[in-house]
Amino acid sequence: MKPTTCAFLIIDDDKDFCQLLETMLDSSKFSTQSVHTLAQAEPALQRTHPQIVLLDNHLPDGRGLDFIRNIREFDPAIRIIMITADANSNIAVTSLERGVNHFIAKPFSFKSIVDKLENMLEEISAG
Helix, strand or coil: CCCCCCCEEEECCCHHHHHHHHHHHHHCCCCEEEECCHHHHHHHHHHHCCCEEEECCEECCEEHHHHHHHHHHHCCCCEEEEEECCCCHHHHHHHHHCCCCEEEECCCCHHHHHHHHHHHHHHHHHC
């Protein structure tokens, strides 16, 4: 079975946050999938082959920081955005050292994140 390509994979345990972000991105005509645990993230990554992963750090079964390696091993070209309420400088530096492309602290403006994601997809398309 060939994987489907999805623009965004959201890995966050806050289901309301995921639903709101999915709604905003879907209204912009982007394919989006959400999962709420790292156990769900691995098969979703294989199944959807996203261009961009939005990754929370605190998940019920582990840390997003530790999952960055899985994403990089799967496909080093995937853009990773760490989105977390745990916005201390150590988390930001560690996530960037491990290969995250952008670090965004919660709370944030949904319009600003959608604009950033649209720009990232344009950069990917331009190659």
